[in-house]
Amino acid sequence: MSQKLIDAITDMRENDALSITDEMLQSGTNPLDVLEACRKAMEVVGQRFEDGDCFVPELILAGEVLKQISEKAKPLMKEQAVSAKDLGKVVIGTVEGDIHSIAKDIVAFMLDVSGFEVTDLGVDVPPVKFVESVKETGAAVVGLSGFLTLAYDPMKATVKALKAAGLNEVKVMIGGGQVDEQIREYTGADAYGRDAMAAVALAKQWLGG
Amino acid sequence: MFAIPENWGELTARERQDARINSWALAQIEFASTEAEQGYRKRTQMIKNVVQLKKPERVPVMPWAGVYPAEYGGITVQEAMYDYEKLGDAWKKFNADFVPDCLVSAALIGPGKAFDMLDVKNYHWPGHGTPAGTSYQCVEGEYMTADEYDLLIADPSNYFMRSYLPRVLGALEPWQMLGPWTDIVELPFVGLALIPAGIPPVQQAFQKFLEAGQAIMEWISAVGPIEQTSVASLGVPPTIGGFTKAPFDTLGDTLRGTRGIMLDMYRQPDKLIAAMERIVPIAIDMGVRNATAHDNPLVFIPLHKGADGFMSNKDFEKFYWPTLKAVLMGLIEAGTVPYLFVEGGYSQRLDVITDPDIPAGHTVWMFDQTDMKEVKAKLGGWACFGGNVPGSLLKAGTPQEVEAYVKQLIDDVAQDGGYILANGAVLDNTTPENLHAMIDTGKTYGVYG
Numbered sequence: 001m002s003q004k005l006i007d008a009i010t011d012m013r014e015n016d017a018l019s020i021t022d023e024m025l026q027s028g029t030n031p032l033d034v035l036e037a038c039r040k041a042m043e044v045v046g047q048r049f050e051d052g053d054c055f056v057p058e059l060i061l062a063g064e065v066l067k068q069i070s071e072k073a074k075p076l077m078k079e080q081a082v083s084a085k086d087l088g089k090v091v092i093g094t095v096e097g098d099i100h101s102i103a104k105d106i107v108a109f110m111l112d113v114s115g116f117e118v119t120d121l122g123v124d125v126p127p128v129k130f131v132e133s134v135k136e137t138g139a140a141v142v143g144l145s146g147f148l149t150l151a152y153d154p155m156k157a158t159v160k161a162l163k164a165a166g167l168n169e170v171k172v173m174i175g176g177g178q179v180d181e182q183i184r185e186y187t188g189a190d191a192y193g194r195d196a197m198a199a200v201a202l203a204k205q206w207l208g209g
Numbered sequence: 210m211f212a213i214p215e216n217w218g219e220l221t222a223r224e225r226q227d228a229r230i231n232s233w234a235l236a237q238i239e240f241a242s243t244e245a246e247q248g249y250r251k252r253t254q255m256i257k258n259v260v261q262l263k264k265p266e267r268v269p270v271m272p273w274a275g276v277y278p279a280e281y282g283g284i285t286v287q288e289a290m291y292d293y294e295k296l297g298d299a300w301k302k303f304n305a306d307f308v309p310d311c312l313v314s315a316a317l318i319g320p321g322k323a324f325d326m327l328d329v330k331n332y333h334w335p336g337h338g339t340p341a342g343t344s345y346q347c348v349e350g351e352y353m354t355a356d357e358y359d360l361l362i363a364d365p366s367n368y369f370m371r372s373y374l375p376r377v378l379g380a381l382e383p384w385q386m387l388g389p390w391t392d393i394v395e396l397p398f399v400g401l402a403l404i405p406a407g408i409p410p411v412q413q414a415f416q417k418f419l420e421a422g423q424a425i426m427e428w429i430s431a432v433g434p435i436e437q438t439s440v441a442s443l444g445v446p447p448t449i450g451g452f453t454k455a456p457f458d459t460l461g462d463t464l465r466g467t468r469g470i471m472l473d474m475y476r477q478p479d480k481l482i483a484a485m486e487r488i489v490p491i492a493i494d495m496g497v498r499n500a501t502a503h504d505n506p507l508v509f510i511p512l513h514k515g516a517d518g519f520m521s522n523k524d525f526e527k528f529y530w531p532t533l534k535a536v537l538m539g540l541i542e543a544g545t546v547p548y549l550f551v552e553g554g555y556s557q558r559l560d561v562i563t564d565p566d567i568p569a570g571h572t573v574w575m576f577d578q579t580d581m582k583e584v585k586a587k588l589g590g591w592a593c594f595g596g597n598v599p600g601s602l603l604k605a606g607t608p609q610e611v612e613a614y615v616k617q618l619i620d621d622v623a624q625d626g627g628y629i630l631a632n633g634a635v636l637d638n639t640t641p642e643n644l645h646a647m648i649d650t651g652k653t654y655g656v657y658g
Binding site for chain 2: 012014053054055056057060061064096097098099100101102124148149150152153177178179180182183185186195
């Protein structure tokens with residue numbers, strides 16, 4: 001059954017995935033096993049995304065399917081789910097002055113399903129908020145998102161603010177439509193990534209996941 | 210206004226394009242000097258040549274500037290949106306100092322006061338959700354819900370008036386109470402159908418609508434002369450006659466939002482396609498009508514959600530391309546020139562967009578992060594192309610790096626004409642030195658022998 005669920009999710013058969021979930025839960029499958037199947041499915045989806053075999057619609061749909069499955073499974077869980085999010089903590093947000101959320105949301109989602117504990121600060125996040133959040137959570141990685149060229153200077157200001165706060169050990173990755181190596185250098189970030197899986201790879205590299 | 214000749218019905222698409230381009234190129238304008246008039250004629254001729262895939266005397270340089278002229282002119286974007294004198298000073302200075310081959314238009318900045326009055330909800334703009342110095346930005350949202358496709362398809366204008374606009378323009382929220390105009394089919398229905406027009410909130414909404422109209426009239430009365438001054442004194446031709454969108458982007462940006470449309474691709478693909486097909490004639494009309502009104506053949510089309518990475522090529526061919534192609538064909542048939550601003554990367558899409566049904570010499574494609582040698586290989590001899598100078602380079606590079614980049618670009622892809630030098634992404638952030646390096650290198654290094 002688990003494999004059938006994994007296949008339905010990775011083939012983007014939303015209705016099948018939901019009815020298989022219902023069947024599994026009704027026949028007494030441990031809800032944790034259902035969620036484990038979802039995690040495996042997302043590994044496959046993430047790999048396909050990385051390979052250029054699936055794209056934004058598939059990530060959004062898979063996210064939507066996962067949300068619905070976990071809403072079905074969670075009320076049935078007797079035991080607290082053992083946190084699988086042991087790879088480390090990441091703080092993410094769209095930088096000050098920029099209100100674009102779609103790409104940032106996808107990155108946050110892929111980091112989350114890959115096992116990171118993600119604090120998503122939302123959009124239009126001032127540097128000081130990033131600093132506060134890193135101090136609060138003890139995150140070792142910060143992700144700065146920005147769609148427009150106007151994000152360049154706020155990214156630079158955020159990197160500077162983290163350093164000024166003495167958070168020199170924190171690794172900063174940046175991403176967005178107009179971000180490249182030249183802007184990585186300009187902002188002083190540690191790395192930039194083209195897409196969500198690049199962000200996951202960077203976080204794993206830095207946190208040893 | 211472009212005067213449609215009496216024999217229009219007998220003309221080919223090429224003859225219609227010629228008629229529109231010639232009308233724009235030979236426009237009777239009171240130029241400030243002979244030099245300005247010669248500049249205007251020379252520039253329009255260069256643009257005509259590249260559209261029609263010939264070699265102009267030199268590479269035309271047509272930067273697509275966003276809000277950078279505000280910073281350059283020492284004002285905030287907020288000031289540019291609310292103080293039209295400052296707007297005029299900044300944009301006129303920008304055009305005068307850089308003298309590109311196209312007018313960098315002040316009209317795209319928009320009347321802030323009218324946006325306030327209408328209570329625009331689906332955008333943030335300086336002072337209203339974004340800082341004073343930045344561009345306006347779209348607020349992602351599902352302004353059309355997933356179950357409203359049938360309403361949209363049945364009557365898009367009715368849907369916009371009674372469902373979409375009341376959601377995105379707070380002042381017009383009471384328009385939800387209006388009935389459809391198509392109820393008015395016989396005399397007794399005039400009375401019955403207009404009952405909502407007497408409801409106090411509806412009357413107040415119309416009052417605000419009229420006040421916004423007045424604010425917009427003040428704005429355009431100020432912007433018109435700003436543009437005319439630059440055109441008449443510098444000879445820089447306006448290069449945006451009309452504006453339209455790919456139907457997928459109308460659905461995805463304007464109505465359903467990114468998340469909404471991407472789920473619809475899986476959950477209700479047939480309705481999505483039917484809605485896009487319904488929008489095709491509306492999108493064509495929008496482009497052609499404005500090109501005619503402004504006596505300017507170029508119809509600007511920004512492309513958003515079909516870029517590399519947004520969907521597979523298979524989905525691009527199924528969802529994005531067919532209705533965009535239909536819009537392009539309609540625009541071409543009417544003699545206008547689609548001027549596509551291809552945001553993001555399009556390297557994966559080049560084989561699809563170079564569709565043999567689209568005639569050579571009728572479209573312009575401005576790219577951002579697409580491999581320009583590939584573009585030249587695929588589009589050369591079929592369509593005019595350009596763009597690509599990176600926003601990152603213009604912001605963080607040196608003038609020497611910009612100059613080297615432009616020279617390399619010209620060496621790589623400009624040799625046969627049909628090419629326009631431009632930046633890739635909307636120009637909001639750069640330095641004057643870097644922008645001069647781009648424009649001036651184009652003008653000197655881009656001369657054809």
